[in-house]
Amino acid sequence: MKTKTNKLKLILFKLTLIFCLPVAILFSATLFYAYNHNFYKAEFQQYELDAYVGITMDEMEIVSFELIKYIQGELPTLDEVTVTLDGENRPFFNQREKDHMKDVVIIFNQVQMIRNIIFGLIGLFTIWLVKKDDNKKDILKAYGYGGIATVVVCGLIILGSTLDFSQYFTLFHKVAFSNDLWLLNPKTDMLIRMLPLEFFIDIVTKIILYSALTGVALTGFGFWGSKKISENQRDLLDKSLKMKLKAKS
Secondary structure, eight states, X not given: OOOHHHHXXXXXXXXXXXXXXXXXXXXXXXXXXXXXXXXXXXHXXXXXXXXXXXSOHHHHHHHHHHHXXXXXXXXXXXTTOEEEXXXXXXXXXXXHHHHHHHXXXXXXXXXXXXXXXXXXXXXXHHHHHHTSGGGHHHHHHHHHHHHHHHHHXXXXXXXHHHHXXXXXXXXXXXXXXXXXXXXXXXXXXXXXXXXXHHXXXXXXXXXXXXXXXXXXXXXXXXXXXXXHHHHHHHHHHHHHHHHHHHHHO
């Protein structure tokens, strides 16, 4: 029998998973692909961006590798990232691009911090509740609801992106950044030539697919696990009743 306090804990846990787990999963997927050098390489090759940027594919890969290191905090500055352009060795990023990337690093740090806090809270909450055996079924079911919420959020993002990706992409930048440094010019800024709109469409698609599949897996695991516990509990109850009837007879 669950007490009112325990029921309240389970309700809070379920709400935490429904509202916070999708964010943590989406942020995890974002970090995974943003730091994935192989993804950048595949995009460069698919869209032949080396020709568009005007440098070799090897240099494209080096620049992306350095950019990832910078976003991860492993490279202090982008000042030393140079390429050979028109036969001249020159810095790849101009000052506007470097200033913009400083803002990007701040956002990625915040994303990672929020993701870690959410997973930490969910982990502690789970450990706190799992101590009571009769909570296990409800805990698994709550993860199932968190999975459903993740799939729903992914569906809404897909719907918005399909209607007008460029509009929502612009809206994201206006909300995320307090300046207009993100407004880059392909004629003067190499960053937007290396990472055009098609790159961001593909990375958002990957993030949504990864997150949606994770949500589906959580939904299946949560409800399947909860059902198995219920079946086991019924089996134990049936065995107990049969033993009592046998003892009486």
